[in-house]
Each structure stands twice: as C-alpha cells, then as structure tokens.
Amino acid sequence: MPILFDEATRTFTLHTRNTTYQMQADRFGYLLHLYFGARAEGTMDYLLTYADRSGCCTSPHEAGTRTYSLDVLPQEFPFQGNGDLRSPVFVMRDGEGTFGCDLRYARHEIRAGKYGLPGLPAVYADAEADGAQTLSVTLADARCGVEVELLYGVLPELDIITRAAIVRNTGAQRVVVEKLQTACLDFVHGDFDVMTFNGQHCMERKLDRHEVRPGSFSVGSRRGQSSHQYNPFMIVCDRDATETAGRGWSMSFVYSGNFKAEVEQTQYQQVRMQMGLSDELFSYPLEPGERLVAPEVIMTYSNAGLERLSHNLHRCIRRHVCRGPWRDAPRPILVNSWEAHYFDFTGDELVRLAAKAADLGLDMLVMDDGWFAERKDDYRSLGDWTVNEEKLGGTLGQLIERINTLGIKFGIWVEPEMVNEDSQLFREHPDWALAVPGKQPALGRDQLVLDFSRAEVRDNVFEQICRVLDQGNIEYLKWDFNRSLVDIYSHATTDQGRVVYDYYLGLYDVLERLVQRYPDLLIEGCAAGGGRFDAGMLHYTPQIWTSDNTDGHDRMTIQYGTSFGYPCSTVGAHVSACPNEVNGRTVSLSARGLIAMAGGGFGYELDLLELPERACELIREQIERYRGMERIVREGLYYRLSDPATADLYAWEFAAEDGSEAVVNVVVARAEGYGEAKYVVPRGLERTARYREVNSGVVYPAAALMDMGLPLPVGSALYMARSYHFVRVDE
Missing domain, CATH: 2.70.98.60 (alpha-galactosidase from lactobacil brevis)
Incomplete structure (x- = not known):
C-alpha cells in the first residue's frame, strides 16, 4: 500500500x-x-x-x-x-x-x-x-x-x-x-x-x-x-x-x-x-x-x-494536470495573424493568409487582436467583445466558413480579464475594474484589470465570450493577460487582503465553465507570452504561449529553462520573421524551425504571403518533419543534452519510453572558423541495441552513441541545424 x-x-x-x-x-x-x-x-x-x-x-x-x-x-x-x-x-x-x-x-x-x-x-x-x-x-x-x-x-x-x-x-x-x-x-x-x-x-x-x-x-x-x-x-x-x-x-x-x-x-x-x-x-x-x-x-x-x-x-x-481531448491529441500547426498584420487587417486579407497556409500544409489560422468593437489599437475596446463586422466584411460566422472551405481551422484571440477606460463596459460599470477610490490607477498597456472576484463581472465576461464562440466553428482560443495587478481594491468587500486570492478563484471558475461548455475547444494560455506559465493554468489550457520572444537564439535559453519543470507538450513555440522584432537578430529559418519544433504547440508568426519560394519550400519540409516527430515530442522523454548558456551546441532529445526510437536535434549556438569537431551525445537509448538513423540509413551501436556521440561537420556555421531520427533495429 x-x-x-x-x-x-x-x-x-x-x-x-x-x-x-x-x-x-x-x-x-x-x-x-x-x-x-x-x-x-x-x-x-x-x-x-x-x-x-x-x-x-x-x-x-x-x-x-x-x-x-x-x-x-x-x-x-x-x-x-x-x-x-x-x-x-x-x-x-x-x-x-x-x-x-x-x-x-x-x-x-x-x-x-x-x-x-x-x-x-x-x-x-x-x-x-x-x-x-x-x-x-x-x-x-x-x-x-x-x-x-x-x-x-x-x-x-x-x-x-x-x-x-x-x-x-x-x-x-x-x-x-x-x-x-x-x-x-x-x-x-x-x-x-x-x-x-x-x-x-x-x-x-x-x-x-x-x-x-x-x-x-x-x-x-x-x-x-x-x-x-x-x-x-x-x-x-x-x-x-x-x-x-x-x-x-x-x-x-x-x-x-x-x-x-x-x-x-x-x-x-x-x-x-x-x-x-x-x-x-x-x-x-x-x-x-x-x-x-x-x-x-x-x-x-x-x-x-x-x-x-x-x-x-x-x-x-x-x-x-492537463485534461480533455487535446491532452493526448496532436495540436494543429497554425499561423497567427499578429506579426503578419497586427491590428490592420480585413476579412479578405485573413482569407488570403489562410489560403497560403493551406498551400504550405498548415492546419489553422488564428485571428489575433483587432477583430472586435472599435479596436484599432491597444488604447480602446477591451471589455466590448462584439465582432466588428465592417472590418471583417461580414459576420464572424461567414469569415470562418470562408476559411474552413480552404481546409483551414479557425482560432481567435481574446483578453477577457482586461478593460480599457475607452470602452462601453467601463463607461457603464467603472466599479468593475480593480482601482483604488480617489487614486489615479496605474495603467499597463493602457488597460485596467476587471475584478474577477465578483460573480457579476465573471458572468458578464463569460456570456460575452460565449456569444462570440457560438457564432461559428471556432476550434482554438488564445486567452491573453497583458498586465500585472497593481491597484488591489474591490468594491465588493472591505477586506482587501482577500482580493487577489479570490480573483484567481474567479478566473478558474470562468475557465472551468468554458472547458465544460466547449470540451473540444483548444485553449492556449498567454500572459504577454510567458507571464503565467504554471501548472495551475495548464489544468485548463493544455498549452501556453511560452514567450513573446520568438527569436531562435533566445528561445534556446527560454525553452531549456522551461523544460526543467514542464513537458514539451505544453510549450507553444512559433517561427517568426527575421530580423526578430524583439531584438533584431537574424537566425536561419532552418534553426528557427527546429527550435520551435521542441514544443507541442508548433506554428508560424509571420506573413506567409511575403516569403520567397525557397522559404516556402523549407516550411513545407518543416511541417512534414514535425508531423513525423510530433508524437514523440508530445509523449516522449525529454533529455537536455547541453546548456545553451555555456555550450557551443544547443542539443536536445526526445526518446520513446520503450527505447524504440529517438529524435536528437542540435543547433550550433557559437561557431569558430575551422574549429574543432563538435559531437552531440544522446541518452535514453537502449544501450545493448542498434539504431538506424532514418535520414541517412546508417546503423549505429547505441553504446557507442551514448559514450562518444555523433560528430557534426567540422566548421559548422552559426545556427546550422540538424535533426537525427533513430529507430531501433530489432533483430
């Protein structure tokens, strides 16, 4: 016992x-x-x-x-x-x-x-x-x-x-x-x-x-x-x-x-x-x-x-901890509209983006911020979850049908915990925001936080979001949270020391109601990226947008640290444009793709229509490769083969628990001209077995691989990326 x-x-x-x-x-x-x-x-x-x-x-x-x-x-x-x-x-x-x-x-x-x-x-x-x-x-x-x-x-x-x-x-x-x-x-x-x-x-x-x-x-x-x-x-x-x-x-x-x-x-x-x-x-x-x-x-x-x-x-x-049908299912490979269009898009432009996504082999388009009320920038309309049909060129349901007809699923972005002062909701219910009476509130991204400790606030937001979700075949919801709680004051209690705790009881209440009402909906957690990457959110959102920083080099460090406590199936990781919008760095598309494939929520965060044909060919190859390794990323054991803070190589591995296969990925993080040979040393193989590398057909003894490793080409360039897929040779 x-x-x-x-x-x-x-x-x-x-x-x-x-x-x-x-x-x-x-x-x-x-x-x-x-x-x-x-x-x-x-x-x-x-x-x-x-x-x-x-x-x-x-x-x-x-x-x-x-x-x-x-x-x-x-x-x-x-x-x-x-x-x-x-x-x-x-x-x-x-x-x-x-x-x-x-x-x-x-x-x-x-x-x-x-x-x-x-x-x-x-x-x-x-x-x-x-x-x-x-x-x-x-x-x-x-x-x-x-x-x-x-x-x-x-x-x-x-x-x-x-x-x-x-x-x-x-x-x-x-x-x-x-x-x-x-x-x-x-x-x-x-x-x-x-x-x-x-x-x-x-x-x-x-x-x-x-x-x-x-x-x-x-x-x-x-x-x-x-x-x-x-x-x-x-x-x-x-x-x-x-x-x-x-x-x-x-x-x-x-x-x-x-x-x-x-x-x-x-x-x-x-x-x-x-x-x-x-x-x-x-x-x-x-x-x-x-x-x-x-x-x-x-x-x-x-x-x-x-x-x-x-x-x-x-x-x-x-x-x-993770629940629901998406816990054990392949997640859709998606393109998010944010870095393609930001607030400035029309329904026709989204349909063109979806058509290109279908051509490249993606599964889903996600319509990010800017689709509701008077939302043309981040100064207004949070709290007013009504579709801007003029902007979309029709109803939300019609837009979804146009995109679904292309063979592409549809997802949508929301930020339900927030409100702008320039919104109908705030004008009608200013006391619904967390704000100290008589004190100017601290703004974050020009928004305030709704008081989710109050049932009437939660009910209003829940009903608004449900009215949106009921308008069409929405299969994915990105739930964002873009500022911290500063002014801790609720009009519903005189005991302000209970407000933050009660706020989270309220948030979990709303999320649980959504999960129960829409059991097949994939919800991705987001808090300006990784501000709420925790096991509590994973009970409701089986994947979380890991960071707003999609630079391949920085993502090595971010995803390495995340891996100590959280499975890769929960990691949302996308390929974005270069130079990167956060730090201006340029990383090869092959490296950006391989690093993003270390997450269970793989996708793209760029304008697919602006890509040259060679990049499109590479994306098609990446999607095919990811589909081939998706299951082992989601279910396999994860091995940190190097620390990107100290090693010349960023190397990681996924291995099946029964030792039947493994995928070893490596990106050159630092390069020297005519430098020494670099080796990646896998773990997690069955030591007495032999393994065939699928791409080359070469058969290796596992003991030698795990003792001495596999050499990379001498003089490998910065951000060179390699993926090795090993399958056990059963005698």
Whole structure:
C-alpha cells in the first residue's frame, strides 16, 4: 500500500515506486518531518537529535526539558507561535487580533484515490487506474478554534507526492490568516544548491543556480500573476548534482497568482524549503464555519540527477494536470495573424493568409487582436467583445466558413480579464475594474484589470465570450493577460487582503465553465507570452504561449529553462520573421524551425504571403518533419543534452519510453572558423541495441552513441541545424 500508518509510533509512511516520504506525530502531538528520499523501510525517527542549545525556546511547557525545541526539529507544517523562529508556512491572528497558534495532531484518514480541491486546479488520479491514495492529517488548536487539514496525494508509479491544506474556522470568532503556504521540507543537514527560473518579459525562465548559504533566500510574485520574473517552480539539489547523478527535490505550485518560494539555512546548517501563497497583499479573514484552501504543490525526488526529476514532473503534468481531448491529441500547426498584420487587417486579407497556409500544409489560422468593437489599437475596446463586422466584411460566422472551405481551422484571440477606460463596459460599470477610490490607477498597456472576484463581472465576461464562440466553428482560443495587478481594491468587500486570492478563484471558475461548455475547444494560455506559465493554468489550457520572444537564439535559453519543470507538450513555440522584432537578430529559418519544433504547440508568426519560394519550400519540409516527430515530442522523454548558456551546441532529445526510437536535434549556438569537431551525445537509448538513423540509413551501436556521440561537420556555421531520427533495429 502506498500509505501506511504505524499506530504504536504514530508514524505516517508514503511510498512510491522509488521514494519514501515519512512523518511522525510525536509524543506532544507535533507533526515532525522525518524523511523524503530513496525508498526505505523502517522508521526514520533516529534522524532526530535533541540537545540543550542555548537560545532555543523550548516548547511545549510539558516537555520539562531544555533539549526539546521546535526551532531545531524538522516539521511538516511549521506555524508561528510555537518557538520555531525559522520561516513559518502558517501565520494567523485569533479573534482578539493576537498572533500565534499551537497546532497539534488531532486525527487522520487514509482513503483511495487522489483528493480534489474546491475551486482550485489540482492533480487528478484514481485508485484503480493509477494506484493513487490520499492521506488527510488534521491539526487543531482548540484555543483559537482553528483546524488545518493537511492533504497528501500519492501517485506511486510516477514518484509524485502532492500537498495541499485546508484551514477551517471551527470557533465562534473571526480569525485572520496572514500567511498560508502549502509545502515544507526540512533537511537536517546537507550541502545544497537552489535552482530557480527567473527572467523578464521576453526572456522568461532562465536557470539560476547557486549554493544555499546561511540566511533566507526567496523568489516570488507580487504582480497578481505567477509572473515573467520568477516561476513558481524550485529545485533544491546536491551541490554536485548533474543531469544524471545526485539528489534533487522539487516543488511546483499549481496556482497562477502571487506566490513565494523560500529556502533558509539555519544557524545549525539545517535547510528549510517551502512554497505557497505570498504573504504580501494577503490577509484573509475567516468567519466561523468558513474555510481557506492552500493551492496544491507537486513534489518529487530523484537520486539519479535532475533528468529523472524532470521526467517525473513531465509525466505528472502531461497525464494528470492537463485534461480533455487535446491532452493526448496532436495540436494543429497554425499561423497567427499578429506579426503578419497586427491590428490592420480585413476579412479578405485573413482569407488570403489562410489560403497560403493551406498551400504550405498548415492546419489553422488564428485571428489575433483587432477583430472586435472599435479596436484599432491597444488604447480602446477591451471589455466590448462584439465582432466588428465592417472590418471583417461580414459576420464572424461567414469569415470562418470562408476559411474552413480552404481546409483551414479557425482560432481567435481574446483578453477577457482586461478593460480599457475607452470602452462601453467601463463607461457603464467603472466599479468593475480593480482601482483604488480617489487614486489615479496605474495603467499597463493602457488597460485596467476587471475584478474577477465578483460573480457579476465573471458572468458578464463569460456570456460575452460565449456569444462570440457560438457564432461559428471556432476550434482554438488564445486567452491573453497583458498586465500585472497593481491597484488591489474591490468594491465588493472591505477586506482587501482577500482580493487577489479570490480573483484567481474567479478566473478558474470562468475557465472551468468554458472547458465544460466547449470540451473540444483548444485553449492556449498567454500572459504577454510567458507571464503565467504554471501548472495551475495548464489544468485548463493544455498549452501556453511560452514567450513573446520568438527569436531562435533566445528561445534556446527560454525553452531549456522551461523544460526543467514542464513537458514539451505544453510549450507553444512559433517561427517568426527575421530580423526578430524583439531584438533584431537574424537566425536561419532552418534553426528557427527546429527550435520551435521542441514544443507541442508548433506554428508560424509571420506573413506567409511575403516569403520567397525557397522559404516556402523549407516550411513545407518543416511541417512534414514535425508531423513525423510530433508524437514523440508530445509523449516522449525529454533529455537536455547541453546548456545553451555555456555550450557551443544547443542539443536536445526526445526518446520513446520503450527505447524504440529517438529524435536528437542540435543547433550550433557559437561557431569558430575551422574549429574543432563538435559531437552531440544522446541518452535514453537502449544501450545493448542498434539504431538506424532514418535520414541517412546508417546503423549505429547505441553504446557507442551514448559514450562518444555523433560528430557534426567540422566548421559548422552559426545556427546550422540538424535533426537525427533513430529507430531501433530489432533483430
């Protein structure tokens, strides 16, 4: 059984195929963390140490000894007020406004299947198909009238353990939650690095790795979105861990709003890793009988390097976070109208673009911003989701029919969470926007944010979008979000510290209603590109526009960092025109195409009608090649064969889990005249087998390929691109 309870020692053990997670309710009722590592049997409470450490507060009073201090003991859910002066995951004020609580073990339950969370995205799995189990452990403080239910989900075959928490006010007075994080791992010793994935708009998820040192380190978002700047995903690993060796622990937040991820090394060289909601702009009241749910964190462990850590997460997100028919289906290869026409297009021009797309072998045209109301630039009309039939030369349904007749599917862009001051919606309902009374609002892209914490706002937007979707055969929806939340004020409440959290409950409500009403609609998430690339959005949108930067060179770094926590099936990646509109760089079309093929949402972001015939021929070849490798991109194991920040080659690989085939791709990132020969070394092959390279017909022994690699032509030019497709030769 994945979850075991030893009644004599009050020890909980969670087993997966390769890992064990263990905790214990000690003699005072405090829930101590014992172990998360390679699969092990027995009780690991021998790892706990007790000593009289001067300066540490002893708690509880009944301990009767100075050797017991929660400031040193590893904990599952550390809370403020018990003598532990490390960073807590839970801080509250009671009915009198006093800080401090004392949460102790009250009860537990083990049940089949994976828990769900009310109103929030979460990993899904069942008992029969996946062997999943749930552990519920309730901690209680009778004085404050508060209970915290800790939820653990075990997916044993994937080496995945999830965590969530539900705070309940069981007392007679209002309480206020000032900090609520979901997951904590306490390491009693170790020399670690911390890895985070940082950046900015148009350069998201760059890997940052540095050693854990005394003090506190954190990343997070106070922007009202998971953000371009810091991704809600973190790894702590051995200082010498590599792709294929060493220990690593990861946390991924299944949430799209403000978050904080922390790592603290204490005075005794212990390390605490934690993740959850940000405590900035957060102060959440609970009336008697109310509850607050801490969003889920996905955790996994590997003692075989970072590669296995990523594989565990990729399988989990691809199969147990993403949902619907598009989870396992080939995505349409599309052309987006934005970089072809921006706001300036007509229906006839879109039809011509669709005709060219059909000629090149694409599947879909997406009509981007500019199709609605008076939208001729980004200063007006957001919030007014009515079709500009004059601009399109007819109804939306008629335009879709014209495009469908060409054999091309149709998609559309929307930004439903936003409103312009120059819009009918804002003129009628100015209080529907998040804005502080008496203060000039901060504008982003000349737009404000609608208050999705309010049901009437959500209902209005939902009905408007449905009226658009019902006008024709729309098969794809690009859901954009182009600014941060700054003025946090809702006219619907006097408790402004709850607004950002309630906003995301509202967003998830609208998305869930869309998913249920249009189950076959492919929704792509977008937040000025990669500003909300997180597991929470992937529960509703199985692919996300990875970055507004489509430059092939920069995309090497962006997609490399993204791959640590997210499967390639979720990555939206397009080929755009050169010189690139973001940085002016020119990269070969062959390299741009191959790099974009590393995503499950492949397409083009340029004017196909302006391309020379040679470029059109190359695009036809790229589309044919992508169709041949699409399944392994979507379902295969991903291998990072080089780091584009340090290597001359950007190389990556997709391999079938059964070892039957692999695709190895490489782009020359730095070139020297008459330089040394460069080799790409694949992994993920069956070592004792032989493989035929499909394009050349040459047969290679896998052992030699994985030991010494495959040479590229000497003197390969900058951005030269090569793709090798290996198929196992079965004797």
